[in-house]
Amino acid sequence: MTMRRLALSNKKLRGIPRRLRSLKKWSESYESHFPDIQGSDYSYGYWNVKIPVHLALVQGKQTNSNIQSFCAQALIDAAYNIYRARGDNGSNIRVTCCIVLPDMFSSELCLFTSEEYFNEHTQVGNGFFGQLSLLSDRSLIKEWNLKLPNGFSELGVLRVNENDEGELYHSEHWYIGEVNKS
Template identity: 70%
Template structure:
């Protein structure tokens, strides 16, 4: 099983093919497996698990777009495996993955159990996460040549917020999965 690892040195990352195989196995481990979610594990209306890789594999000077796109595809595949295993009675749960740039190490699989919390994350406007605007003229699926499974769509959000020094920080949050707006009947 893959684990998350920070880098405390600038040594060259070794074993990239092995690390990618491990991430593929992690993605496949969700085949026919829907996470058991206790009420304690999603107090904010969602369950998540971060991408289980060494930080140097997905961000920093040692990675490249090709490696990042392979990792993003495995995240999408894991989300799709969970989506396919989702019980029929889980109609109020959204299965997604969120690819975050430039800090891809923060990327995660997400199950949103609250429509309200999904909207806090993915609806344009301002809140405690900062200012959020839609990335309407771009598609990470097209830019990175990713495969978008049937039943999935993408939603790009540009977040701008201030850090503790008052500097503006921008990040892209690409939600891929069950992200289409739900229509209330």
């Protein structure tokens, strides 16, 4: 099973092809499998699984754009597999993945069970997640040459908020999946 790991040293990351194959296998594990979110308390409107990789695979000086785009595509493919496996029982659930930059280790699969909570993540203005604005003049799909499955679209959101030291922090959150506002 693929797992998340922090980088506790600056050693060169070994086994990158093996790690990428493992991530692809993880993505494929969602084929015909919709997560059981009804048995748990997701009353706050959200279910997520973080990208199961070593930190150095997606962030820092050891990664590159090819590795990052492969990992992003694996997240998109996992979300699409969940989307196809959903069936009629989850028609009120919004299936997406969120690719976070520059902190790609924070990227995740997301199932929104509440439209209000999805709007908190994506609505322009000041909110719980800071100052949000749309990245409408860019496309991560085009920049990284990703494949957008049928029925999916992308929505880029720039978040600006204060970090623990009171400094402004900018991050891009690219929601890919069922993100069109209906």
